[in-house]
Amino acid sequence: xxxxxxxxxxxxxxxxxxxxxRRDFMKFATYITAYMGLESSMIxxxxxxxxxxxxxxxxxxxxxxxxxxSESFIRSDHPIVADIVxxxxxxxxxxxxxxxxxxxxxAAKLATMEKYRGEYILCVEGSVPMGDDGNYCCIAxxxxxxxxxxxxxGAKAIIAWGSCACNGCVQAAYPNPTExxxxxxxxxxxxxxxxxxxxxxxxxxxxxxxxxxxFGRLPELDGLGRPKAFYSKRVHDSCYRRPYYDAxxxxxxxxxxxxxxxxxxxxxxCRGPMTYNxxxxxxxxxxxxxxxxxxxxxxxxxxxxxxxxxxxxERLTGLAGFGIESSADTIGKVAAGVVAGGLAxxxxxxxxxxxxxLKSEISSGKSNEKNLER
Amino acid sequence: MRTRTYKRVYVWxxxxxxxxxxxxxxxxxxxxxxxxxxxxxxxxxxxxxxxxYWFGTVRFIHFAAAYIFFFNMILRVYWAFVGNxxxxxxxxxxxxxxxxxxxxxxxxxxxxxxxxxxPDIQNISxxxxxxxxxxxxxxxVIALVQVFTGFGLYSSMSGWWLADLxxxxxxxxxxxxxxxxxxxxxxxxxxxxxLIHVYLVFYHDWLEGRGEVSSMFGGYKFVSKERMSKKVPNxxxxxxxxxxxxxxxxx
Numbered sequence: 001x002x003x004x005x006x007x008x009x010x011x012x013x014x015x016x017x018x019x020x021x022r023r024d025f026m027k028f029a030t031y032i033t034a035y036m037g038l039e040s041s042m043i044x045x046x047x048x049x050x051x052x053x054x055x056x057x058x059x060x061x062x063x064x065x066x067x068x069x070s071e072s073f074i075r076s077d078h079p080i081v082a083d084i085v086x087x088x089x090x091x092x093x094x095x096x097x098x099x100x101x102x103x104x105x106x107a108a109k110l111a112t113m114e115k116y117r118g119e120y121i122l123c124v125e126g127s128v129p130m131g132d133d134g135n136y137c138c139i140a141x142x143x144x145x146x147x148x149x150x151x152x153x154g155a156k157a158i159i160a161w162g163s164c165a166c167n168g169c170v171q172a173a174y175p176n177p178t179e180x181x182x183x184x185x186x187x188x189x190x191x192x193x194x195x196x197x198x199x200x201x202x203x204x205x206x207x208x209x210x211x212x213x214x215f216g217r218l219p220e221l222d223g224l225g226r227p228k229a230f231y232s233k234r235v236h237d238s239c240y241r242r243p244y245y246d247a248x249x250x251x252x253x254x255x256x257x258x259x260x261x262x263x264x265x266x267x268x269x270c271r272g273p274m275t276y277n278x279x280x281x282x283x284x285x286x287x288x289x290x291x292x293x294x295x296x297x298x299x300x301x302x303x304x305x306x307x308x309x310x311x312x313x314e315r316l317t318g319l320a321g322f323g324i325e326s327s328a329d330t331i332g333k334v335a336a337g338v339v340a341g342g343l344a345x346x347x348x349x350x351x352x353x354x355x356x357x358l359k360s361e362i363s364s365g366k367s368n369e370k371n372l373e374r
Numbered sequence: 375m376r377t378r379t380y381k382r383v384y385v386w387x388x389x390x391x392x393x394x395x396x397x398x399x400x401x402x403x404x405x406x407x408x409x410x411x412x413x414x415x416x417x418x419x420x421x422x423x424x425x426x427y428w429f430g431t432v433r434f435i436h437f438a439a440a441y442i443f444f445f446n447m448i449l450r451v452y453w454a455f456v457g458n459x460x461x462x463x464x465x466x467x468x469x470x471x472x473x474x475x476x477x478x479x480x481x482x483x484x485x486x487x488x489x490x491x492x493p494d495i496q497n498i499s500x501x502x503x504x505x506x507x508x509x510x511x512x513x514x515v516i517a518l519v520q521v522f523t524g525f526g527l528y529s530s531m532s533g534w535w536l537a538d539l540x541x542x543x544x545x546x547x548x549x550x551x552x553x554x555x556x557x558x559x560x561x562x563x564x565x566x567x568x569l570i571h572v573y574l575v576f577y578h579d580w581l582e583g584r585g586e587v588s589s590m591f592g593g594y595k596f597v598s599k600e601r602m603s604k605k606v607p608n609x610x611x612x613x614x615x616x617x618x619x620x621x622x623x624x625x
Contacts, residue, residue, distance in 0.1 A: 222545065223541070223542060223544075223545030223546075224545045224549075232530075233530075234530070234550075237530075237531075243423040243424065244423045245429060246423075246427055246429055246430035247421075247423040247424075247425070247426040247427060247428065247429060247430070248414055248417055248426065248428045248429030248430075248432075249417070249423055249426070250414060250416065252416050258418075266414070267413070267414065267416075271551075273550075274549070274550035274551055274554060275550070276550075300551065303549045303550065303551055304548040304549040304551065304552075305548070305549070305551065305552070306551070309551045309552075309555075315412060315413055328555065328558050328559040328562065329412075329558075329562075331559075331562070332559070332561075332562030332565065332566075335562065335566055336562070336565055336566060336569065339566050339569050339570060340569060343569065343570065343573045346487070346573075346577075347573070347577070349487050350487055350577060350581065353487040353488070353489060354487070354489065354581055356489075357489075357581070358581070361583060
């Protein structure tokens with residue numbers, strides 16, 4: 001932790017010092033290059049960068065969150081990610097994993113912020129409560145809002161880990177009593193990488209960190225500030241059950257034969273077609289599985305407002321402001337019924353109101369019919 | 375009993391009529407396939423997934439119809455600048471006193487069903503009445519919403535630059551969830567429009583008897599002779615209107 005790493009070390013030096021072999025290091029470089037979506041010819045560049053670049057100072061802040069992002073990260077596939085990149089050397093400050101505590105910990109953070117001003121990467125896990133002067137979340141006697149603004153000021157870039165920091169997640173769900181706010185809505189003048197997911201995949205997190213370390217710049221981001229390498233495809237696009245979707249073979253309930261046959265979970269609420277993430281390709285727990293593979297639909301945890309977008313086990317048609325039970329279709333059917341009823345009433349009223357006009361038109365029409373040539 | 379002589383007037387030009395019916399077909403196809411995509415029917419089949427592609431086909435039809443709908447709409451916008459006065463974009467914006475008076479007339483006489491003591495023949499519209507024109511303008515806006523949300527959702531599946539032009543819509547709205555919800559809900563506005571539109575066509579045909587329904591097939595409506603300009607237009611000078619065999623209807 002902070003206290004052990006006063007001397008400048010490269011990543012490679014730290015890795016070797018931890019007892020990993022050169023071979024382990026090269027395996028790690030190969031593996032992380034593949035996850036970043038780079039060509040195999042880039043492996044050498046990644047290895048070289050890790051050998052020559054000094055560790056990047058990282059401050060990892062926790063606000064309104066459940067620490068599932070950290071948990072996901074330290075369970076990343078390759079031990080070097082957990083042991084070296086995160087756990088042992090990289091973090092100058094993280095509440096969950098650091099050995100120091102209390103005033104010592106805060107002092108270490110302040111020291112890093114001063115010493116590496118404009119150089120450190122600020123990782124944020126959790127949203128910031130902006131309601132009631134930010135009093136809903138306090139750390140070391142300061143509100144999360146104060147802590148965040150202070151830490152963000154000297155940061156080179158900010159990484160928003162998880163749906164809390166990206167979208168507010170569950171604490172920002174309606175009615176959002178603490179005014180939980182994602183960080184891109186608070187800080188506008190820093191580059192921000194948004195890494196949504198509840199939690200994000202550990203390998204995705206490691207890939208992003210290594211990308212920043214090896215290339216000294218942010219990975220390519222999409223319109224929502226998410227790294228394209230991991231968030232450019234829908235879960236649906238890489239789902240192994242996709243052929244069932246195209247064939248129109250769907251599970252109707254979780255216990256029917258179709259579900260047992262492994263058919264598409266679209267009709268039991270799978271959000272795969274609306275969710276951008278790498279679950280279908282990288283998968284979870286060392287690539288063992290992902291929700292759909294385990295028979296449960298995607299809940300869209302990496303999408304904005306996924307808690308508010310209707311029940312997880314129904315196709316999404318909920319409309320905000322009309323209550324949970326009403327869907328666009330219910331409202332549409334009622335509206336169509338009301339309109340049809342109104343039109344029928346209008347038709348009757350029109351015939352009554354315009355009866356004189358109609359009577360004369362009809363009688364003239366009839367008399368013309370009589371006068372028609374034989 | 376009053377007798378009125380009607381003149382046959384070419385109102386809806388062929389491109390307008392083609393637009394109308396292509397639009398009808400596209401909207402019907404899009405709504406039906408759209409609802410199927412939103413909630414596909416349960417088909418029990420023992421066939422392998424590789425044997426079947428019906429849901430993919432439904433989606434293909436939806437996307438293909440969307441392209442036709444879009445290009446059809448663009449052609450109609452073009453025609454709004456080169457077509458006759460009833461097709462012109464100017465017919466859709468109430469600009470002068472006459473159009474506002476017409477709006478008021480439609481509201482009182484056709485919507486609130488009041489009767490006028492001395493009906494002003496000027497208030498009987500030849501093309502769109504002002505109220506209808508405004509409803510088509512609203513429909514155009516809803517159609518734009520469908521184009522933007524639809525192509526926005528579609529863009530990540532497409533390699534074509536045209537769909538990619540709408541790629542910003544999803545990030546702009548915050549995600550697929552909300553875009554899909556808007557796309558789905560707006561479909562109902564088309565359905566509500568269709569109900570009202572079809573009813574009013576029958577309403578005008580029944581009360582006015584000027585060929586409202588058939589005008590969208592043949593293009594002609596019948597307009598009272600009194601409204602023909604007294605001055606004989608230049609281009610018909612060679613052929614005096616007296617001997618012209620005009621089809622006329624008399625009530």
